[in-house]
Amino acid sequence: MTQIDPVTMWSIIVGLAIGSFALRFTFIGIVGDRPMPPWLLRHLRYTAVAIVPALIAPLVVWPTATGGQPDVPRMAAAAVALSVGVITKNVVIAIFAGAGTLYGLLYLLG
Numbered sequence: 001m002t003q004i005d006p007v008t009m010w011s012i013i014v015g016l017a018i019g020s021f022a023l024r025f026t027f028i029g030i031v032g033d034r035p036m037p038p039w040l041l042r043h044l045r046y047t048a049v050a051i052v053p054a055l056i057a058p059l060v061v062w063p064t065a066t067g068g069q070p071d072v073p074r075m076a077a078a079a080v081a082l083s084v085g086v087i088t089k090n091v092v093i094a095i096f097a098g099a100g101t102l103y104g105l106l107y108l109l110g
Contacts, residue, residue, distance in 0.1 A: 073109060077102035 036044075060078045062068045081098025085091065 073102055073105035076105055 080101040084097040085094030
């Protein structure tokens with residue numbers, strides 16, 4: 001492992017801290033006491049709906065466990081989780097259904 005220069009490391013840490021504070025302060029300190037326009041609130045409502053699939057999709061399509069090759073258990077688990085989530089409108093039940101499908105198929109096919 002290569003040694004990182006302490007000045008570089010602390011510069012990065014301080015820079016990230018300032019950037020993180022600035023981003024939060026923009027919304028909490030500057031905009032926090034004003035009502036947001038309805039069009040912005042409507043778009044912010046869909047942030048989680050966009051981020052969660054963006055985080056999960058690469059793990060389903062190109063899983064590290066299979067060397068980046070798609071496989072049936074993960075695709076089936078994703079389909080079951082999506083279907084159960086749409087039908088029940090319950091995230092916890094959808095997660096458990098997808099996990100059960102994944103581990104069940106890995107056990108049966110492995």
